[in-house]
Amino acid sequence: MSSETGRSSGIASRISGAAGRAGGAALDRLTTVTGPINRVLQPLANVYNRLIGGYFGEMNGLQFVLVVGTLVGLLTAPFWGNYALIQAMIAASIWAILAMGWDIQSGYTGYISFGHSVLSGGAGYTTAMLIHNVNPELPMLVTIPVSVLAALGIGLLIALPSLRLSGPYFSLITFVAVLIFYRMMNPLSEYTGGETGLAGVEKIFDITEPVQSYYLFLLPMLAVAVALLIVARSNIGLILLAIRENESAVEAAGINATKFKIWSFMLSSIPMGIGGVLLAHRFGGVDPGSFIVVDNSIEMIAMAVVGGMGSILGPLGGAFFIILMEDIVLHAFGLDAQLRWAILWIIVLLILVFARQGLFRKLWYGLERLGGDRR
């Protein structure tokens, strides 16, 4: 008996449940073709399963090929993608960090935060304000850690009072936090630059070196993904999911749910800080519209929802899906930005109604079924 896989596939079967039933029969017929393919690939996956599967969860052959293929695609993009695609993938990398950061807290515990842009915005602003108000010569070695710590500080400030509450109060508090932060920009314009924000942050995107620049965004994203996956697939992730499902059962298990909720917010604040800093260095500055407004928080949520909340890799995929849809696919139809986003929001709505588990989770469990029974 393998209870780890047993449990995860158990969750899988439930989650893919209702919505999957319709396409289920067709999928099962396909298995006669894909099953043997999976069996050929399985030995490769088994090497992974044996070595590090315990940390990230086990895969079948098809899933393994999807992950490795995606990874190779991401790592080699500068060699086959055009300039527009690389630009979009840089943006997607940053947003993937934010969406995954949101997910380890809101997606896992079910305490939905509408205020995560305060954390990323706080980090971005810390970077810009250090350069603007303290010393323009400050090296990134100083500004980046300080900015991430600032996000952590803001995170604690929100989490400590609010996570003791349950129900909708937590969400409302996070929402109000964004509004306060946003409205503080003008009164403090001497330091924050007000409506126009602050410029002068060193751009790490070098137009003459698009390849090199790309990795400065991709590699931190992959590092965040690996770190969050390790946490999410550990006891901590299990407890956070249990909090979402049934908080009183967690307490009855002798586990301090409040402590874990606050911890999840802190675990979330670090990637939010990293994402915010990267965003500041990509734009070369900060402004309230691109960093703080509540739309930013909602966009992170949209990415997580599209990909599949509570899975880390789902929000990663969701971020790439939404950004590539907006910047590449819908752009190719010549639609203007407003219309592109309107269409994206409709897609988000449809996913919320018809595929609440998210596209990438559906894909993942689809591959599991296509692989046939491996036990």
Place this chain on the structure above:
Amino acid sequence: MSVLEVENLTKKFGGLVAVDDFSFEVDEGEIVGLIGPNGSGKSTVFNCIMGIYGVTEGSIRFNGDDITDDSTHQVVNKGLSRVSQESNPIDSMSVAGNIKLFTLPNSIVSLRGGATQEEIYEYAARIDIEDDLQEMPDELPHADVRRLEIAKALATEPELLLLDEPFAGMNQAEIGELAAQIERFREEGMTMVVVDHNMGGLMGLVDRVVVLNNGDFLASGTPEEIAEDDAVQEAYLAGEGL
């Protein structure tokens, strides 16, 4: 020595006095039945002990340690566990996952740990659901969901187990089976308090019965004494049979 001492416990909800100056003790190795008509405050007493409700007045001690103001997880970690009246498994986790959750350390830096598969099997086997480990809770029959609740409580390695209406919704055969299993826990040295609103399932099981009526202590004694007790008869006549 008393494992659990509840002293002058009072619990008010606004103007309503649910438990009124109630005291009782449980000795090591005992099975105590806590009975009373519906609404007499039995579950409220359990909720106060488990730190789910704040106590209005009085004190609760466990192994001499004051746990009156402890929160639920602290109480559990001191060795007290409760099987609640409502089953609340986590539906997205298998039976094994549900049991495992109850063995995880209360540590935010512990990535691994908790019971091994063999240990989970052992907990399940103690209440005879070891064949259901890979099932999802909503696929189990009612009696097995109730057993899962007991397995979860066992997984916290309690010294004292509080069982809140463990026989509710079970048929006669299932009640007999569960009573035998509870009997086995006693042989393993576990102390227990069993709440029920009637004495049926408790008669042959408990050493001593404490009767609660309208939040207040009414009587205590052996099951036989309680069955004969006039005050108890009267309290139940107002509601339902003993």
